[in-house]
Amino acid sequence: MKRKEILRKYEARPDNLLYILHDIQDASPYNYVTEEDMEEIADFLDLPYSKVYGTATFYSMISQKPRGKHVIRLCDSPPCHLMGSESILDLLRDELGIDVGQTTPDMLFTLEITSCLGVCGVAPAMMIDEEVYGNLNPKKLRKIIKDYREGII
């Protein structure tokens, strides 16, 4: 089982909690950690369940509900905001047919807002999974979404 293999890579120390949560989430086809995951992590690290739950819910990068195969994180920090992230968001809503925090019915995309990605020079910017996309405009955005839909990226 995947979860057990991931746990085996780590020493049972509480400071490994975040790394394990990330690893398990990344291994999940739906980009999230389940209650069973959190229970098994807690048992492995000998931490209370409430602690693991508190930590997992504190970090917005860790999700407790199933998400799409690709997680889109649109930056909404001031530089991106000034450079038009709001209209990019409208376009994303339109293109995907979902609002922030939602997942497309085909489980392909989840739309999220993030704070600064540190690429203000190419604002407005977003991340899809681990990839950063900057200088976004409607044409570029539609192309990126299309490529993901067709499995080109």
Next chain:
Amino acid sequence: MAEMVKLYIDGTEVEVPEGTTILNAAKEAGKNIPTLCYHQDLPPTAACGVCVIEYEGRPGMQRACCTPVAPGMKVITNSKTLRERRKAVIGLILSNHNVDCPSCAANEKCELQKLANDLGVDMHMYEKILDHRPEDKTSVAIVRDPDKCILCGRCVTVCDEIQTVHAIEIADRGFDAHVDTAFSAGMGVSPCVNCGQCIVYCPTGALREQSHLEAVWDAILDPEKHVVVQEAPAIRASIGEEFGMEIGSVTVGKMYSALKRIGFDAIFDTNFSADLTIMEEGTELVQRIQKGGKLPLITSCSPGWVKFMETFFPNLGENTSTAKSPQQMMGALTKTYYAEKSGIDPAKIVSVSIMPCTAKKFEAQRPEMRDSGYQDVDYVLTTREFVRMIREAGLDFKNLPEEKPYHALADYTGAATIFGATGGVMEAAVRSAYYLLTKKDMNNVDIKPVRGMEGIKEAELEIPGVGKVKVAVAHGLGNARELLTKVNKQLEETGKSEYVFIEIMACPGGCVGGGGQPYGSSIAMRARRGEGLYQEDSSLPKRCSHHNEAILNIYKEFLSEPGSKKAHKLLHTNYVERSVVSGDAVREITHKHGH
């Protein structure tokens, strides 16, 4: 010895040991810096920002609760900026708080209410932003109201660091941050042991008991019902303070008087069944010593501890005394012995207990606690609920006459009274176990090493014919965890523990510090209530449970002898192992005698 540090608080010179916080140093200068999340018994969480101060040489404000003193520091605790900041902080908290004072369980005890008033805060300073969350009513003992939570973190600190139960945690963050159980399952679906320390330490009314008060009033007013009541030892030392009497005043006569005026049909006293518990548990201890049974024997009267054992130390299930708690012994006798003797149909009896405890509400509803053929104890009221009942009935408690109870199931000795303080059950049990083993009474029944507020206490007793016997007492579940981890290590390594008998109470201070006691019970207050109980003990003519004639009589008339078959059926119980995730029973770990 710590170095002394000299500093100035608003111009007054003070000298305090190195490492002292500015908050405590200011007390030396006669200044009480306003605080909200801080509590003297707990490590500071520095969550609220009310205790801000300034000092020369450092720009901005610091939190006095967690800033240590430095030599020569010139601290300012009162300035226009600081006063405005404190008001702003409280104003912001109020904007996100369900200000429901008149109907709130913590009204007049609420630290937020008091502080807002003391500092002259305008409660409409900021627009309301309260994001409503439903109450958590999944537990049979404790209700959480997130709309009154101010996120001070005291409940989490108590649950984590004092009790080591870890049932609750702050989940999410920013505006979404809230106190929650793992997976948001609710207190009733968590390892919570219902000790209620979170309630006692809550500065507001965000935590309270599941109230049985209305059900009890309804039963009293129902002419078909025969309503009987029992009161825990610790109750008598804590009602008085709620009516302006000195902390630790023992008000047993006034308590009976109030119960009569409220309209209970029969008044018993849990102290009677505390003496009975000693007879059963003492006999069990003696039998285990003489017949080589499982040792150490561990007390079983604290239902918070029992659930803790079932969840975190199930391997000690067989070490835990099978004797029921005094509440449950009285419950079982009420609907059997008392019903028979008084010719009342047990189906018509409503059995009420008044307890310093929230876990007793859970205990009363355990499926094991129906040995009379009915639920042995129907309703459990906390001290707080009982105080409200006295107020609702319009009684001037302080000036009530001293009265007697209605029944012999209320006679008790000093040994029973001290059940309410940490070490008391141990002391009471030793007094009688000594007699059972030697057929002689102890010359001096005061066993002082097991008294007092130290977290883990030990004593070595010399019992003729048995030799040296080592006993230990722990109160507060963090202390219990420490002691039992040591016991488990000894059992693993040598198959034997150095201790023969262990008393464990879930709450710091024992029952006088229970989760059903008034909001704001500090360790210092608990100690004074305990002293009140020890004073009552030393003032009573009989101080050993085996001298209680009513107890001897109930054995003669009904139970035959301690540990008899009938005693086992009614007065003993069995335990289950519980899930660390949900608290649900997983499997039986002990079986009931004769079943």
